[in-house]
Amino acid sequence: MSFAPEHQPQLEILPTIDAVADRAADLIAQAIAAPDAVLGVATGRTPLPIYARLRQRAANGMGTAHLRAFALDEYCGVAPDHQASYRGFLEREFFGPIGLPADRWQVPDGLTVDATAETSRYETAIRAAGGIGLQLLGVGRNGHIGFNEPGSAFDSLTRAVDLTEDTREANAGDFPPGEVTARQALTMGIGTILRAKRLLMVVTGPAKARVLAAMLEGPVTAAVPATAIRLHPDAIVLVDSEAAAQLTRARA
Numbered sequence: 001m002s003f004a005p006e007h008q009p010q011l012e013i014l015p016t017i018d019a020v021a022d023r024a025a026d027l028i029a030q031a032i033a034a035p036d037a038v039l040g041v042a043t044g045r046t047p048l049p050i051y052a053r054l055r056q057r058a059a060n061g062m063g064t065a066h067l068r069a070f071a072l073d074e075y076c077g078v079a080p081d082h083q084a085s086y087r088g089f090l091e092r093e094f095f096g097p098i099g100l101p102a103d104r105w106q107v108p109d110g111l112t113v114d115a116t117a118e119t120s121r122y123e124t125a126i127r128a129a130g131g132i133g134l135q136l137l138g139v140g141r142n143g144h145i146g147f148n149e150p151g152s153a154f155d156s157l158t159r160a161v162d163l164t165e166d167t168r169e170a171n172a173g174d175f176p177p178g179e180v181t182a183r184q185a186l187t188m189g190i191g192t193i194l195r196a197k198r199l200l201m202v203v204t205g206p207a208k209a210r211v212l213a214a215m216l217e218g219p220v221t222a223a224v225p226a227t228a229i230r231l232h233p234d235a236i237v238l239v240d241s242e243a244a245a246q247l248t249r250a251r252a
């Protein structure tokens with residue numbers, strides 16, 4: 001497989017999770033200020049303090065009426081009112097409190113009976129919106145972005161994927177105790193993510209130190225899907241000092 005030339009993401013190592021969230025909220029607010037803003041949004045614990053800051057800004061007058069947003073992914077077979085639902089998460093944490101009307105944001109429909117039709121509809125909707133301007137990303141401990149698990153092709157588009165046992169275990173906390181966790185998800189592909197005009201990846205906490213070092217200093221490989229961001233010409237990576245602990249190369 002041949003890859004596009006490699007780029008150096010803009011890495012910012014900040015002292016704390018709060019400092020990372022402040023900086024990420026600044027960058028997202030800047031993107032939201034554009035008249036045709038299209039934001040790609042992520043779920044997980046990492047973006048929670050960022051959404052808290054954006055809610056505050058919206059309460060203080062940040063305009064969002066023109067914003068459109070697309071979620072990275074959703075579990076299959078999970079209804080919007082289930083506690084694991086990413087639609088529910090985003091509505092609760094972000095879209096609802098900032099007053100974004102339901103026709104301005106989309107999450108892949110995890111209850112679809114035709115995943116091929118739903119994922120191609122989603123891909124078309126992103127294009128029809130003019131493409132994603134800023135894509136917020138977290139990273140799974142196995143290097144996944146969205147739910148693009150190791151081995152995902154760098155040109156993959158939105159599709160249904162099988163979740164690895166490692167991811168199912170890492171995300172078990174999304175589900176009620178004792179419930180069998182989702183085995184599949186719908187996710188934007190790595191190719192979909194790389195089409196965004198700008199990527200903003202946020203990595204915090206000691207549990208992400210190993211994957212961050214692999215992402216920035218290891219070989220660019222489908223075995224670590226997050227390394228794909230090094231193929232993007234405008235990627236910013238915000239990390240706290242704990243996540244940065246295993247970086248070995250000298251940084252300017």
Ligand code: GLP
Binds near residue numbers: 043045145147
């Ligand atoms: C899930 C999501 C990813 C997210 C990852 C990390 O698997 N599909 O988009 O980046 O979790 O989550 P956390 O931020 O909780 O570590």
